Amino acid sequence: MFAWSARCLDVSLIVAGGLIAHSMRFATLDISDIERLLTAFNCVLALLLFPAFGVYDTWRGKPLPVMLARVTLAWMAVVAAALLLAFTLHRMDSVSRLWFAYSTVITGALIIGIKCAVYSSLRAMRGRGLNQRSVAIVGAQGFARTLLAHLSSTPEQGFTPVCLLDTTGDEELHATGVRHAPTSAIGTGGSRLPVLNDFDELVAKVRAEEINEVWLALPLSQEHTIYRFVHALRHDFVNLRLIPDTRSISLFNHSMTDVAGLATINLTTSPVNTLRMWPKLLFDRLFAATALLALSPLLVGIAIAVKSTSKGPVFFTQKRKGADGRPFPIYKFRSMAVHKETTGHVTQATRNDPRVTKVGAFLRRTSLDELPQFLNVLFGHMSVVGPRPHALEHDDLYKDLVYGYMFRYRIKPGITGWAQVNGYRGATEKVEKMQSRVKFDLFYIHNWSFWFDVKIVAMTMFKGFIGRNAF
Template identity: 70%
Template sequence: MFRNTARFLDALFVIAGGLLAHWMRFSPPIALSDTERLLIAFNCVLVLLLFPGFGVYDTWRGKALPAMLARVAAAWMVVVATALVLAFTLHRMDAVSRLWFGYSTLISGALIVVTKCLVHVALRSVRRRGMNYRTVAIVGAPGFARTLLAHLEGAPQAGFKPVFVLDTSDPTANGPGTFGARLNRLPVLTDLNAFASRVRDERVNEVWLALPLSEEHTIYRFTRMFRHDFVNLRFIPDVRSLSLFNHAMVDVVGLPTINLSATPLSPPQMWPKLMFDRLFAATALLALAPVFIVLAAAIKATSPGPVFFRQTRKGVDGQPFAIYKFRSMTVHQESHGTLTQATRNDARVTKIGGFMRRTSLDELPQFLNVLLGQMSVVGPRPHALEHDDLYKDQVYGYMHRYRIKPGITGWAQVNGYRGATTKVEKMEARVKFDLFYIHNWSFSFDMKIVLITIFKGFINRNAF
């Protein structure tokens, strides 16, 4: 019923857009031409035929609104392009006002997109109030089931209501009755037959199989058990032990693929970050030019050698780049493959160098790396290559930090994890904060870290 109504409204909006465009284009109004009528009718038919193929009328429950609206817009553009091809094929384009065609395209498209957006927002509001929901039964071990329940609790607008859980990890599974325990206030069952009966008796809408990839036989058992029931079976693989990132399902050469270890954020998600990085870096370099001149003069006056220190570090996906710093130590040589970290009262650190290291002023030239696109303002700090070789096998997830651009400041740094890492435990803690940042990245999170850095992140007692 809802889908038929949506189809009717979309066709109505095509007609309304054509009529409004005609009224705006021609004053005083004249009758629609035969070609305009043909294009409006053709667009109506195309909307009814093509929109279902684009998934426009699929359920939007639990899906991101921007992605769905982009799909609607893409479907409408295909309809318009097909209408243009028809007009050219029939040699009727000369009889069509281009201004009318543009107006009708924009008006009809806007009506379709805005209406679907409003409906989606209204449904989200209704679902938050506990209406228009679908019941869900979860199958899996308590650990991953608890994770799914937390996701559902944090997204009430999706309209999924968990009702009970089947614990597949309990040793008494397939025994009689109910285990008697509760998980997040939900009853926990251990008997598969009792679970199936309850799904049928309560007319549960969906069963989510939150199982490891190795549980193929269990998945097959459930598909057979519910093969005659009109219940949605969804497999949500528990791959937490295989990867540190969100396990997005993507399409690769037409094959459904689960990302186990891949760049966690898509380029469109990163556009605000990229724009902010370049603008912030350019502004910082211009504003700090007098500071650069003063520090450069002080470095040259206090010790012989270059003003800047260059060192190779790993960037996004392990690509090497030369990181820039103000030189804070005397020029010295170390044997290949070794790196001696600065220590308290290190004789190699110059007087001005010690001040710069304590106040993070030696890091300022890295805004040039940001401007060149090699670094970000916020991200995991890149370590020396020798440290990468040392810690990649000792700290789980260490190299996953390089799945995004390294940063001048980061979540670990504003939480006090900077300076020398003399113990593996210190690096483990730093990596833990870096991975938390990657898992929970958002542009607002970046702005929070920038503000913390500005107000309290420059001076640190661990830097020397």
């Protein structure tokens, strides 16, 4: 019923868009035959093409930008077909191009606007506990708690968990007919969720209470259990979904993608797609260019101070890893006296390090030695915000000691980062300290957004330059 209502509404909006465009172009509602024909053709094509683009699929639990992109593409396909019809009938000279443009834009705006309003209204209703779909979860309590926490924090998605079948210690759920002592309940968003331990009991509950969805939060190795649910519920009108528990072989939540026409689960891939990164790339270049221009007098003054107080070059350069492990030379103002390191070994600076010059000590304490890295940002080696790159020798040391260490290099390293503004900067004398730093870096990568970057930059301005660990 809802899908047919949506179709009727879209047809009404196409007609309304054509009438509004005509009144704007000719100040009258007396539309011509060719305009009637094109409007009617658009209505028919919308009814045929919109379903093919998934416009009338359920939007529950799906991101709004993706669904609006489908709507936009579907409407563009309708408009292109209308243009083709006009050319085929040799009636393009009879069509007002301005009316056609107005009609295309106004109708598209009406359709997108109404769908945004409906989407927002439904989310608001679901956030208040209305229009929910009941969900039974199957899986070990550890992973189930993660799913429950997510559902509890996003009630606007419209999924309400009603029970859990705990597979802990009974991963294959063998049909032995033996019932286990039930666990009473599991916490979820302030309420208690009943926990079952018997396969047949869950199936009976799904049928008796007409539960809408069953989510199998199981490892991929439990093929037998997955098949049992598919077989047992094959005659029931319930949505059976698999949410693979791949925590043991992956760093992050995983996404589905299409590779060579095959459905694929990403385990360790670049966490943010190129399209989403465009705001970050643009921000990096503009911010770096502005910073270099505004700070140029300070940069020149620091360069003179470094050169005049100690022998050696103004800049210190060292190879570091960039995005996907590509090496690049990082630039800093030299803060130490020129010295030689043992091949394959880098000695980290320590408090009261005799190698640090007097000017260098001030630069390191205030992080002014890092300013030349805006050149790295401008050249595309680094980002303003991201995990700090470490010396190659440290990469070789920690990659086998700290889980997820090398995943930090899936994105560009940064001048500042989430770890730095939370106090994790300077030397890392202990593995535990590096583990904590990496934990913050991975949290940043997993939760990245443009506004998260802005927040980190703002925090850096207030407390990120000077710290007790900077020496």
